[in-house]
Amino acid sequence: xxxxxxxxxxxxxxxxxxxxxxxxxxxxxxxxxxxxxxxxxxxxxxxxxxxxxxxxxxxxxxxxxxxxxxxxxxxxxxxxxxxxxxxxxxxxxxxxxxxxxxxxxxxxxxxxxxxxxxxxxxxxxxxxxxxxxxxxxxxxxxxxxxxxxxxxxxxxxxxxxxxxxxxxxxxxxxxxxxxxxxxxxxxxxxxxxxxxxxxxxxxxxxxxxxxxxxxxxxxxxxxxxxxxxxxxxxxxxxxxxxxxxxxxxxxxxxxxxxxxxxxxxxxxxxxxxxxxxxxxxxxxxxxxxxxxxxxxxxxxxxxxxxxxxxxxxxxxxxxxxxxxxxxxxxxxxxxxxxxxxxxxxxxxxxxxxxxxxxxxxxxxxxxxxxxxxxxxxxxxxxxxxxxxxxxxxx
Numbered sequence: 001x002x003x004x005x006x007x008x009x010x011x012x013x014x015x016x017x018x019x020x021x022x023x024x025x026x027x028x029x030x031x032x033x034x035x036x037x038x039x040x041x042x043x044x045x046x047x048x049x050x051x052x053x054x055x056x057x058x059x060x061x062x063x064x065x066x067x068x069x070x071x072x073x074x075x076x077x078x079x080x081x082x083x084x085x086x087x088x089x090x091x092x093x094x095x096x097x098x099x100x101x102x103x104x105x106x107x108x109x110x111x112x113x114x115x116x117x118x119x120x121x122x123x124x125x126x127x128x129x130x131x132x133x134x135x136x137x138x139x140x141x142x143x144x145x146x147x148x149x150x151x152x153x154x155x156x157x158x159x160x161x162x163x164x165x166x167x168x169x170x171x172x173x174x175x176x177x178x179x180x181x182x183x184x185x186x187x188x189x190x191x192x193x194x195x196x197x198x199x200x201x202x203x204x205x206x207x208x209x210x211x212x213x214x215x216x217x218x219x220x221x222x223x224x225x226x227x228x229x230x231x232x233x234x235x236x237x238x239x240x241x242x243x244x245x246x247x248x249x250x251x252x253x254x255x256x257x258x259x260x261x262x263x264x265x266x267x268x269x270x271x272x273x274x275x276x277x278x279x280x281x282x283x284x285x286x287x288x289x290x291x292x293x294x295x296x297x298x299x300x301x302x303x304x305x306x307x308x309x310x311x312x313x314x315x316x317x318x319x320x321x322x323x324x325x326x327x328x329x330x331x332x333x334x335x336x337x338x339x340x341x342x343x344x345x346x347x348x349x350x351x352x353x354x355x356x357x358x359x360x361x362x363x364x365x366x367x368x369x370x371x372x373x374x375x376x377x378x379x380x381x382x383x384x385x386x387x388x389x390x391x392x393x394x
Contacts, residue, residue, distance in 0.1 A: 003040040004064045007031045007207050010310055018064065021124045021199070023206050030307045031207040032247065033064045041255040046226065054078040056112055056215040062251065063116060064211050070123040072148045074105035076115045077215055081223040081372075086340040087353070091360055095370040097229065099220065100343060101377065106167065108346075108377035110140035112216065113209030113240055117201050118144040120208045127151060130198035132185030134237060135164040135298040136377050141201060142171035153198060155185035160298050163381040181293055183303050203238030204307040213241045217248025220372065221258055228263050231365055233355055233373040235348035236267040236276060236322075237302035239311040241374075246314045263372070265320035267311060268355040270295035273303060274324035276311050281322070285309055296327045296385050297347035299376065321364060325354040331389050333357075334379060346382055349375030 007016040011029035016022055018033075025031055044061060052058035056077025065071060081097050088096035101109035114137065121129055130153040131141045138154035145152035152173035156164060157180060168175045178185050186202055193200050204210060221228060228249065234242050242265060252258045269277050273293035279286065287308040293301050305311065315322055333350040337343055345353070352373035359365040379386065 001043065001061050002063075002066060003035045003037070003043075003061050004033050004066075005036050006034050008034050010307070018066070021126075023200055024306070030204040030210075030310065033207055033211055035062060035251065037251055037254040044255070046222075046257055049222065056115065056212060056219075059215055059218050062218075063215075064208060065116065065119050066123060070119055072119045072122055072144050073115055074111065074143065074147065076104050076111040076212075078219060079103045081220065082341070082343070084341050087337065090340065091356060092367050093360070093365065093371055094368050095229070097370075097372045098341065098343060099216065099372060099374050101216075102344070102346070102375055102379075106136070106140045106143050107381055108136035108140065109213070109216070109241060109374070110137040110377075111144070112212035113137075114140040114144045114201070114212070116212035117206060117208040118148050118150065121150060121199055121201070122148045124199075126199045128153065128196065128198045129201050130155070130189045130193060130196070131201045132156075132182050132189050133160075133164075134182045134301055135160040136381065137203070138173070138175070139164055139167035139171070142168045142173035145173060146171045153196070155188050157181055157185065157298070157301075161382050162384045164298075181301060181303055183289075203240055203305070204243070210240050210244045210247070212244075214244035214248040214251075216241055217245035218252065220245070221249070221252055226258055228258065228261060229372040230263060230369040231266060231371045232263040233266040233268060233352040233359075233371065235297070235300060235351050235374060235376055236269055236311065237299050237348075238305045239267075239276070239307050241376075242267065242314055243307055243310045246318070262318050265314055265318040266355060266359070267315060267320070267322040268351045269322070269324045270297050270300040270330070270351065271324045271326045273301050275302075275304065276308060277322040277324045279308065279312055280315055285312060287312070296389070297330060297351060299346075299348045300351065321359075323355055323358060325351050325358070329354040331386070334386065338379075343375060344379035345375050346377040346379050347385065348377065349373070
């Protein structure tokens with residue numbers, strides 16, 4: 001059973017049928033899947049999840065795949081929500097959790113979106129897919145495409161971590177290294193996709209990856225016994241996870257599975273690439289492109305995001321905030337977190353810890369707050385970045 005009914009533009013509310021292969025709306029904005037949540041609430045119960053597979057597909061009825069014969073999975077999702085008691089004591093907060101997305105099959109949260117997107121691509125009979133990637137999404141696309149028997153093309157900045165290059169090639173995808181950032185990779189995909197017959201799975205330029213990412217929100221609610229934390233701190237490049245979680249919370253409330261309490265959502269970016277932070281601080285509805293973007297956190301090096309207006313909307317609706325941290329700050333948190341909690345953070349995840357430090361100093365987060373932050377990928381994928389930093393220090 002599936003409760004998806006239509007696909008709707010996030011800006012102009014233009015509606016599309018589920019059986020139509022889609023990228024962006026005709027107005028150029030992202031598309032989102034809409035569900036019959038009234039019927040879902042009458043049919044599904046929270047207790048129905050008991051005994052289901054420990055993956056994101058436990059929420060199968062609230063995902064857009066129409067036929068289970070097309071489901072492509074490596075066991076992604078239902079990552080642990082770890083209570084960080086040592087760090088909580090250090091920071092003086094009542095409760096602190098880490099959602100450890102490093103425990104996904106290819107070592108990052110990108111597996112959620114790509115599992116759903118590739119499943120839908122298979123459902124539509126797609127033979128070739130292409131993606132611009134700052135690193136981890138490329139490896140994830142390559143893995144799921146290999147499992148689905150789909151030809152994958154990955155365009156990646158030349159200076160992304162070596163692990164990302166190797167991973168893509170070992171899964172058999174065609175890797176093109178680009179002298180530029182992810183936006184330049186995206187331009188190449190857009191220019192060539194029609195001639196090459198590629199389905200473009202760029203961040204929020206199709207409506208399926210965000211559906212996979214929203215399951216982080218479903219899981220948080222389920223793992224916290226259908227309650228939500230006071231604050232969620234999230235490292236943000238393209239913003240799929242932020243938008244997806246907010247969508248999940250709204251869907252859960254509409255089904256009556258949670259109440260109307262929402263976390264204050266926090267966007268964390270790098271000082272060398274912080275377009276959403278700047279737009280939020282200036283009170284703007286959209287973000288200007290960031291010039292000369294530079295940061296060791298490759299997942300945060302996104303100069304311009306197609307869903308900038310949606311990210312800013314989430315921040316304002318949640319009474320949240322946005323802030324940037326320096327590369328040195330986030331790298332310094334990696335060994336601290338490792339020694340405190342036994343988790344090998346990626347730079348993007350470590351940026352959340354640095355942000356937490358700042359927000360406590362500003363008293364934006366109080367000692368009574370329950371806080372959740374994300375480790376979005378394994379630090380093992382960044383060994384060359386971390387080793388380079390250690391070498392410079394020595």
